[in-house]
Amino acid sequence: MSDTERTTVEYIVEYIDGPLAGGTDRRVLIRGKYDDSLSAVAAVEGMESLFRYTAVDSREIQGELHVRYKFDASDSDPVEPDVDED
Numbered sequence: 571m572s573d574t575e576r577t578t579v580e581y582i583v584e585y586i587d588g589p590l591a592g593g594t595d596r597r598v599l600i601r602g603k604y605d606d607s608l609s610a611v612a613a614v615e616g617m618e619s620l621f622r623y624t625a626v627d628s629r630e631i632q633g634e635l636h637v638r639y640k641f642d643a644s645d646s647d648p649v650e651p652d653v654d655e656d
Contacts, residue, residue, distance in 0.1 A: 581634070583637055587640060588643070608623050610623065621642075622645040
């Protein structure tokens with residue numbers, strides 16, 4: 571295989587909102603496709619939280635696939651810390 575016949579195996583994730591807004595990540599294409607939804611772990615207020623994101627659209631920029639993901643609050647850990655009522 572020559573250098574001009576490279577196969578793309580990665581894509582760039584762009585988080586467009588939610589706790590990871592503005593962040594990016596690299597993921598591996600599975601059978602040439604990107605994930606329709608994904609999970610990401612991040613620390614919020616010192617606690618690890620699991621966040622779900624859903625693909626919105628994709629585009630190619632300078633030969634790399636970029637996929638934008640929207641935050642799915644209903645399927646994620648709460649972002650706001652619990653407030654104890656006294």
